[in-house]
Amino acid sequence: MRAEINPRDGYIHGTVLADAPFVDSPLLDLEIEDRHHFVVRMAYDGACAQAGLHLERRGAPVTPKTNPKAPFVNPIVVRFPITSDGSQHVYYAPLFPYVQGDISRIRFFPCLSGNDGRHQGNTFHIDWIMVAKAPxxxxxxxxxxxxxxxxxxxxxxxxxxxxxxxxxxxxxxxxxxxxxxxxxxxxxxxxxxxxxxxxxxxxxxxxxxxxxxxxxxxxxxxxxxxxxxxxxxxxxxxxxxxxxxxxxxxxxxxxxxxxxxxxxxxxxxxxxxxxxxAVPSGRARGGDGFAFVIQNEGGASIGRGGHEVGYGGIRNAVSVEFDTTYNADTADMYENHVSIHTRGRSQPNSAHHAYSLGATSEPFAPHFQASAYVSQFFAKTTGASAWGSAGVGCLQVTVDDRTVLSVPLHLDNTLDLTGGRAFVGFTAATGAVAWQAHDILSWQWESLRMFPLPPAPFTHV
Incomplete structure (x- = not known):
């Protein structure tokens, strides 16, 4: 093994006579199929930076006739760093990244750092060796x-x-x-x-x-x-x-x-x-809210965040905002409120209440709850929240079967529609100092537009 070995007190004491001394394991019947590690407690005194292993794959079943001193053929090489300060250290070399399968022998090299003779006279002290599985x-x-x-x-x-x-x-x-x-x-x-x-x-x-x-x-x-x-x-x-x-x-x-x-x-x-x-759960005093938007600017239009609730800046739009926080700079109603906003066909919409057609004047009762798992603000019950026409030129908003807002509005006269059509959807936003989750659990849209009958077939007389 190119070392002078002195087994004493159950330990292996060695002095390097030539490069790459090694210690061979007995014949093994070891299957590497989990997070196996080679673990050794050893002290090395000298100039060496790494130790190593040669792993021999099992080619045939181990029997009493198997030669334990046969040369290693195409072994798997594993290297790991060591500290050569003469003190005892425990080293852990993972085997599973290099091999999966049966191993019949392991050859341990206390030093595996070249073959130039510089390690002659180095000493090592091996306390124990084991193969163990990591969690x-x-x-x-x-x-x-x-x-x-x-x-x-x-x-x-x-x-x-x-x-x-x-x-x-x-x-x-x-x-x-x-x-x-x-x-x-x-x-x-x-x-x-x-x-x-x-x-x-x-x-x-x-x-x-x-x-x-x-x-x-x-x-x-x-x-x-x-x-x-x-x-x-x-x-x-x-x-x-x-x-x-x-x-x-x-x-x-x-x-x-x-x-x-x-x-x-x-x-x-x-x-x-x-x-x-968990990110802290949203509360009724979070921000900023969500909005239902009818707009004909384009299918990919999106507005500004924060107090603009995701719709501010969209042109040719009407927005029904469900605002959950108070923003003094937009002249908000205090805390939870519903408001309908538009600036007509050409101007970008805004969450400022100067452009509100109407808004609720008091927070909803009861105060909205929140849990760690499901947050409810404008919560849907069997009487689903709905937006619908309460007559020609009137927009009505109901929450839990209760009408909270009704304003005069004729969409065809307010927006530039395409044959009576527009895009509909939801926006939501959070702010710099308040946030909350906005979950639309379900929604339903019913168009009242009547499609004309197809023209009668032309018959030449």
């Missing part, structure tokens, strides 16, 4: 869970979720939503819309006797007096384990990295973006 996380659950047939670490996937919404009516009128989340029988899962203090379960394999769980580097707390968690058997996968912990506070909103570390061998680690903190 693998398959499911993180506890908030809103989504499932997949393939690992969710891959981008551009379309995961599945089993979610049902329960609607109850307060006093038989006003809706309150609650959400139920159900498990799915799929091998991978992640969770999102989480809040600090939520309890999550981390499921996977190879966690070891104890494991450490971190979220974006912050400890995920548990009921134990120390930071490590003790794995328990999973109920839905016999070969997997479960860790339970409470999400830490003071972390950025959005996706976060889940890190699971084998507590004893801390180089065996899993990292994956499998949890996401």
């Amino acid at each position: 693998t996380v398959t499911k993180v659950r506890g908030c809103i869970d989504r499932y997949s047939q393939v690992p969710l670490l891959q981008p551009l996937l379309a995961p599945s979720a089993n979610i049902s919404m329960i609607t109850t009516l307060t006093n038989g009128i006003h809706p309150v939503f609650s959400t139920l989340f159900h498990a799915m029988i799929l091998p991978f899962a992640s969770t999102y819309n989480c809040y600090p203090g939520d309890e999550i379960t981390v499921q996977g394999r190879n966690f070891g006797d104890a494991a450490l769980v971190h979220i974006n580097g912050a400890p995920c707390q548990n009921n134990y007096p120390t930071l490590e968690s003790i794995p328990e058997l999973a109920s839905d996968a016999p070969d997997e384990e479960v860790l339970t912990c409470v999400l830490p506070a003071n972390l950025p909103r959005g996706p976060a990295v889940v890190t699971v570390t084998n507590e004893r061998y801390r180089g065996l680690v899993f990292n994956g973006t499998m949890v996401a903190y």
